[in-house]
Amino acid sequence: MANGSGRPLSPHLQIYKFQWTMALSITHRIMGVGLAVGTLLLTWWLVAAAVGPDAFARAQGFIGSFFGMLLMFGWSIALYYHLCNGIRHLIWDTGKSLELPDAERGAKIVIVATAVLTVLTWIVGLAVW
Amino acid sequence: MASNNKTLRSPLAHARGLGSAKYGTEHWWHQRLSALALVPLTVWFVFGVIGHLGAGHAAFVAWMKSPFSAVMMILTAAVTFHHAQAGMQVVVEDYVHVEWQKLALIIAIKFLSFALAAACVLAVVKIFIGA
Numbered sequence: 001m002a003n004g005s006g007r008p009l010s011p012h013l014q015i016y017k018f019q020w021t022m023a024l025s026i027t028h029r030i031m032g033v034g035l036a037v038g039t040l041l042l043t044w045w046l047v048a049a050a051v052g053p054d055a056f057a058r059a060q061g062f063i064g065s066f067f068g069m070l071l072m073f074g075w076s077i078a079l080y081y082h083l084c085n086g087i088r089h090l091i092w093d094t095g096k097s098l099e100l101p102d103a104e105r106g107a108k109i110v111i112v113a114t115a116v117l118t119v120l121t122w123i124v125g126l127a128v129w
Numbered sequence: 130m131a132s133n134n135k136t137l138r139s140p141l142a143h144a145r146g147l148g149s150a151k152y153g154t155e156h157w158w159h160q161r162l163s164a165l166a167l168v169p170l171t172v173w174f175v176f177g178v179i180g181h182l183g184a185g186h187a188a189f190v191a192w193m194k195s196p197f198s199a200v201m202m203i204l205t206a207a208v209t210f211h212h213a214q215a216g217m218q219v220v221v222e223d224y225v226h227v228e229w230q231k232l233a234l235i236i237a238i239k240f241l242s243f244a245l246a247a248a249c250v251l252a253v254v255k256i257f258i259g260a
Binding site for chain 2: 029032033035036039040042043046047049050052053056057060063064079083086087089090093121124125128129
């Protein structure tokens, strides 16, 4: 296939057999973008606290609303996933655990850790809210 | 690029002018460095947020009056925005292939990230010094 350089083009996505590791890879990126959007709420929260009690109450009110809680739930999953999978990436950067069985075991650990940490956080969070 | 097999330029000279051999290594390193820093910062942040869910203004201000908490919050915000803009840059570079659109998006992301980071830092400083 032509790409202007006369060199061969790597095959497109649909030619590969599905593997869990690829799903985790793209999920890491999607969660990262979601968290980047979440920094808007972080900024609102901090700036509102600096502005005064009324502004802070509005921000806390939004976070405590149904939509706010839904967002917080999504962001807690994204945060834990990106954190756990990020550590997996940092391990890879040392040159370790790059073999397929290790990569697949790491994927399972990340999924389980994300689920456990998210559920645990919300149990504790709702208890103290 | 329009490749010409009969060019007199060496492959290395080509590569040097074309995207690799720029700031890739430094960008990669800063992404990892900020990721590493964000591991403990995120854990601190999560505990902090859980501790202040539905908290009143006074409780939040008291939290940010502690030098340790204020420093941790400033670090969390600053490193988060640094990491976010570095990551978003890679996402844009991977998916946006029209040069001016790619550049415009990256500039917008960086300007917005630094502006939000500055707002976060100023907010914490303002609460800390009680202005």
